[in-house]
Amino acid sequence: MKTNxxxxxxxxxxxxxxxxxxxxxxxxxxxxxxKTFSELSTFGTSAxxxxxxQNPDGVQGIQxxxxxxxxxxxxxxxxxxxxxxxxxxxLYSADIVRLVAAEDxxxxxxxxxxxxxxxxxxxxxxxxxxxIEAVKKELLPQARVVTPxxxxxxxxxxxxxxxVDELRAAxxxxxxxxxxxxxxxxxxxxMDRVIDVLYDxxxxxxxxxxxxxxxxxxxxxxxxxxxxxxxxxxxxxxxDAVRKAQQFVHHALANALTIGRHHPLxxxxxSSGSFAG
Numbered sequence: 001m002k003t004n005x006x007x008x009x010x011x012x013x014x015x016x017x018x019x020x021x022x023x024x025x026x027x028x029x030x031x032x033x034x035k036t037f038s039e040l041s042t043f044g045t046s047a048x049x050x051x052x053x054q055n056p057d058g059v060q061g062i063q064x065x066x067x068x069x070x071x072x073x074x075x076x077x078x079x080x081x082x083x084x085x086x087x088x089x090x091l092y093s094a095d096i097v098r099l100v101a102a103e104d105x106x107x108x109x110x111x112x113x114x115x116x117x118x119x120x121x122x123x124x125x126x127x128x129x130x131x132i133e134a135v136k137k138e139l140l141p142q143a144r145v146v147t148p149x150x151x152x153x154x155x156x157x158x159x160x161x162x163x164v165d166e167l168r169a170a171x172x173x174x175x176x177x178x179x180x181x182x183x184x185x186x187x188x189x190x191m192d193r194v195i196d197v198l199y200d201x202x203x204x205x206x207x208x209x210x211x212x213x214x215x216x217x218x219x220x221x222x223x224x225x226x227x228x229x230x231x232x233x234x235x236x237x238x239x240d241a242v243r244k245a246q247q248f249v250h251h252a253l254a255n256a257l258t259i260g261r262h263h264p265l266x267x268x269x270x271s272s273g274s275f276a277g
Contacts, residue, residue, distance in 0.1 A: 013043040014233035015081045017109070018226065019074065019100055020089025020117070021050035021062075021126070027264040028219035029089055033226040035267040036248070040230035045081055047073035049100075050092050056218040056262045059126075064092050067099055074100075078107040084233040087113035087225055088139070090126045097134035104142055111232055114143040114180075115225035116152050136178070145181040145200070145238065146174065147225045153184045164195055168206070171199035183242055185224065187217070194250075198242045205239045207246050212253040215263040223265055224249045 016037050023029035030046050037044030049070055053061040077083065086109045091097045104112050116135055118127040127135070132155065140146055146156075153170045154161050161170050167186050175182040181200035189195070191211070198205040227248040231241035255269035 013041055014084040015043045015045060016226075016229050016233050017045045017047065017074070017077055017081075017083045017086040018089065018229075019047045019049060019070075019086060019091070020115075020222070021052050021092070022048050023219070024051075024053055025055035025218075025264075027056060027262075028222045032219040032222040032265070032267075033087070033089065036223050036226035037230050039267050040227060040234070040248070042230040042233050043081070045077045045083070047077065049096050050090055052090075056216050056264065062092065062126075064096065067095055070096060071099060071103060074103045074107065078109070083107070083109050085109070085111040085113060085229045087115060087229040089115050089222055089225070090117045091131065091135070091139075092126065093128050094131040094134040097131050097139055101134075101138040101142060111229075112139075112143045113225055113229045113232065114139055114146045115221060116146060116148050116156065117221070118152050118155060140178040140180055143178075143180045144232070145183060145228070146178070147183045147185065147221070147228065148174070149185045149187065149221055150189060162189075164189070164191075164197075167195065168197050168199075168204065171197040172204070175199040181238055183228070185221070187211075187220070194246075196242065196246055198239060200238050203239075205242065207243055209246055209250055212250060214253045214256055216256070217253065219265055220249055220253060223252060223267070 018033035021029045023031050034044040051063045052059055150161055156174050157170050167184050171182045171184040183198045186195040194209050194211050196207045224245050227245035228241050231244050252265040255266040256263040257266045
């Protein structure tokens with residue numbers, strides 16, 4: 001006879017930890033991450049780095065969380081859950097970046113996904129200038145994969161990107177420089193289709209899909225890195241995880257909700273777990 005414990009083991013989900021900022025509007029940051037993790041049959045945990053006052057129109061305020069509390073959150077999660085993947089989002093300051101890098105090493109988290117959140121779509125700066133160097137020197141060398149959008153890739157490379165060929169070159173440049181897999185997201189290129197480029201261990205993969213004529217894309221970057229983290233936690237190969245993450249974001253945008261005058265991503269457009277396989 002099966003017991004409740006047997007049933008629980010059959011339905012055990014891998015654990016993913018997001019270390020990021022809170023979005024009071026619910027469309028990005030910690031909130032988007034947790035919704036994505038759940039939809040992809042992974043158990044989401046969190047360490048909040050900043051509290052923001054924001055909505056899809058913009059960021060009205062940012063309050064960093066005390067370093068000691070961030071450390072305690074990470075420790076509390078890792079002490080009691082088998083974290084398979086940690087992903088970072090908005091880290092804001094150099095001190096927070098250094099703490100997260102140190103805690104990742106101390107806790108021995110198997111896979112680190114870095115979403116180098118730097119500037120909001122509204123133009124608000126989400127990563128202080130000195131923190132960019134800390135990300136480059138201390139966080140990226142520990143990561144398994146980094147997921148910059150076009151503008152973040154330009155900052156990491158130090159030069160502009162305006163074509164698919166330059167997107168490909170940037171993925172390789174970042175990957176080789178920091179010894180990390182790199183997915184450069186090409187959504188900001190003015191093309192009819194969306195092209196993302198993965199460079200991983202000397203191999204290049206190009207993922208192309210139709211562009212969604214979305215009214216709003218707030219939270220799409222967070223959702224991509226969260227979906228990638230969930231698929232990696234489910235032991236997908238890197239190139240398969242990237243492909244599925246791109247598809248997940250495409251469907252979330254294509255089925256956007258109408259909430260008041262906003263159109264946030266629809267994380268549960270299909271049945272629960274529809275993307276898990």
